[in-house]
Amino acid sequence: MERIYIFTRFERFWHWTQALLVISMMITGFEIHGSYSLFGFAKAHQIHTIAAWALIILWVFAIFWHFITGEWRQYLPTMKDADKVIRHYAWGIFLGEEHPFVVTRARKHNPLQAQAYLAVKLLINPILWISGLLYLYYNELAALGQHLDLATIALIHTIGAFMMLAFFVAHVYLITTGHTVTAHLKAMITGWEDGEGAHLAKRDQ
Numbered sequence: 001m002e003r004i005y006i007f008t009r010f011e012r013f014w015h016w017t018q019a020l021l022v023i024s025m026m027i028t029g030f031e032i033h034g035s036y037s038l039f040g041f042a043k044a045h046q047i048h049t050i051a052a053w054a055l056i057i058l059w060v061f062a063i064f065w066h067f068i069t070g071e072w073r074q075y076l077p078t079m080k081d082a083d084k085v086i087r088h089y090a091w092g093i094f095l096g097e098e099h100p101f102v103v104t105r106a107r108k109h110n111p112l113q114a115q116a117y118l119a120v121k122l123l124i125n126p127i128l129w130i131s132g133l134l135y136l137y138y139n140e141l142a143a144l145g146q147h148l149d150l151a152t153i154a155l156i157h158t159i160g161a162f163m164m165l166a167f168f169v170a171h172v173y174l175i176t177t178g179h180t181v182t183a184h185l186k187a188m189i190t191g192w193e194d195g196e197g198a199h200l201a202k203r204d205q
């Protein structure tokens with residue numbers, strides 16, 4: 001069977017560590033928010049703060065890696081064939097049609113995917129990061145004479161959290177829509193995409 005090496009070791013490490021941290025931040029964050037009780041507020045708060053620093057360190061490393069390797073270009077937005085991809089997700093996918101996008105090493109993401117990931121990187125992550133740090137250092141900032149409105153910070157952070165949750169739900173659904181239900185999941189574990197996608201990619205390279 002034709003195969004293509006699509007995700008490097010660092011990308012897989014980054015992806016799964018980020019997934020673990022973001023899931024823990026959603027679970028503990030919505031507990032802090034008061035949506036349910038699981039660990040208890042104090043424990044949830046402690047986990048949320050530790051995971052926040054781990055996530056920030058990971059994001060800094062990942063940003064560095066993307067610039068050093070030039071892989072940031074994967075996220076350059078394009079509308080080329082975006083209409084075909086929209087039609088596929090709205091319609092063709094339910095008729096069992098093949099995905100219109102051809103995966104290559106140089107362009108791993110279809111146009112909608114690249115735009116969604118770019119929005120995560122340039123919008124959702126910074127919203128959570130900046131409002132989270134303001135939340136964390138609220139007392140210190142107040143002591144320095146910077147009296148920010150805590151309710152506004154909390155609201156912005158919660159909006160960011162819901163955006164991340166929406167992304168997460170869509171992401172998990174789309175993971176299952178490869179040429180088999182587990183094809184995309186396997187690619188992110190082993191690094192190798194196989195089957196039809198890989199075959200088409202090789203033909204086009």
Ligand code: HEM
Nearest residue numbers: 022025026029030032033052128129132133135136154161
């Ligand atoms: C995927 C990432 C994240 C999610 C889903 C998330 C989610 C949440 C949610 C839902 C809350 C409750 C907000 C409220 O009701 O007021 C919260 C609180 C908080 N988050 Fe996050 N958060 C994330 C990342 C971060 C980051 C990166 C930081 C720090 C840099 C951070 C720091 C905080 C702090 C300090 C609180 C308030 C805790 C308290 O009330 O004392 N969060 N988070």
